[in-house]
Amino acid sequence: MKKLFAVLGNPIGHSMSPVMHNDLFSLYNMNAVYLPFQVKEEELKEAVNGLRALGAVGFNVTVPHKSTIMPFLDEIDELAASIGAVNTVVNQNGKLIGYNTDGLGFLKGLDEYVTKIEDHKILVIGAGGAARAIYFTLAKENPVQIDIANRTVEKAVELITECPYSITSRALTLEEAGNYLGEYDLIIQTTMIGMEPNTEEQPISLENINKQALVCDIIYNPLETSILRDAKERGAAVQNGINMFVYQGALAFEIWTGRLPDIQRMKENVLRQLGGK
Numbered sequence: 006m007k008k009l010f011a012v013l014g015n016p017i018g019h020s021m022s023p024v025m026h027n028d029l030f031s032l033y034n035m036n037a038v039y040l041p042f043q044v045k046e047e048e049l050k051e052a053v054n055g056l057r058a059l060g061a062v063g064f065n066v067t068v069p070h071k072s073t074i075m076p077f078l079d080e081i082d083e084l085a086a087s088i089g090a091v092n093t094v095v096n097q098n099g100k101l102i103g104y105n106t107d108g109l110g111f112l113k114g115l116d117e118y119v120t121k122i123e124d125h126k127i128l129v130i131g132a133g134g135a136a137r138a139i140y141f142t143l144a145k146e147n148p149v150q151i152d153i154a155n156r157t158v159e160k161a162v163e164l165i166t167e168c169p170y171s172i173t174s175r176a177l178t179l180e181e182a183g184n185y186l187g188e189y190d191l192i193i194q195t196t197m198i199g200m201e202p203n204t205e206e207q208p209i210s211l212e213n214i215n216k217q218a219l220v221c222d223i224i225y226n227p228l229e230t231s232i233l234r235d236a237k238e239r240g241a242a243v244q245n246g247i248n249m250f251v252y253q254g255a256l257a258f259e260i261w262t263g264r265l266p267d268i269q270r271m272k273e274n275v276l277r278q279l280g281g282k
């Protein structure tokens with residue numbers, strides 16, 4: 006029988022996950038299908054129970070359901086529970102277990118650029134859902150320091166207070182972060198600033214950047230945001246959001262099938278969908 010996988014979100018039309026996972030199923034000769042479902046907030050519980058009843062092997066959860074889905078699952082992995090959001094669910098004999106591969110996906114994607122994360126002083130720009138997943142996941146790796154800069158500083162303070170892992174952190178305004186920028190080895194942009202169609206916008210000035218730093222943006226549309234272009238021009242290394250997206254999917258695939266898939270093929274697939282190379 007064909008195995009069912011899915012992604013629940015609203016909207017969901019632009020999700021690149023179905024093409025990415027269906028391609029892996031064909032690569033590995035799996036009799037499986039991955040389908041997108043647009044699900045309204047008030048129908049999420051029915052949708053989750055429906056997938057359980059249909060015997061779906063696993064599914065992803067995206068905006069706006071990552072937190073609201075949690076009460077409808079049977080078990081939540083420790084990291085996902087601390088982040089307060091789930092993006093991957095596996096069905097183990099009718100028991101739905103929730104994971105969060107967003108932060109881990111970012112961390113894995115970083116492996117290609119960073120060898121010892123514990124030696125790094127890190128700046129996270131933004132304090133929303135994505136920042137939370139990345140901050141908590143990185144904090145667990147015990148780096149020297151992770152500061153959080155946000156337009157609304159109170160939200161950065163909240164993230165730091167709620168982090169379950171021991172880490173030295175400061176909550177900063179975007180302007181303060183700009184002033185201290187030379188201190189950081191790794192700068193991670195997690196807001197939607199610079200995303201299509203406002204591609205000229207940038208959250209902070211890079212005037213004081215350390216040229217040895219790596220600047221990551223979680224945005225992949227455009228592939229090169231204004232902050233990445235600026236960082237590159239100043240001699241810093243850069244990474245766009247493709248790695249995080251691909252690795253969060255690869256880790257979900259591994260949770261469902263026990264196999265870490267072909268990352269390079271996934272990247273090429275996603276780039277093709279974005280109209281890149």
Ligand code: ATR
Pocket residue numbers: 130131132133134135136155156157160195196197198208
């Ligand atoms: P996500 O789940 O994608 O992280 P989110 O939870 O809505 O989205 O968080 C959006 C982040 O982008 C927040 O850090 C937000 O700053 P505030 O907490 O001050 O709202 C930041 N953000 C969005 N638009 C911004 C803008 N125009 N200028 C500065 N920060 C912005």
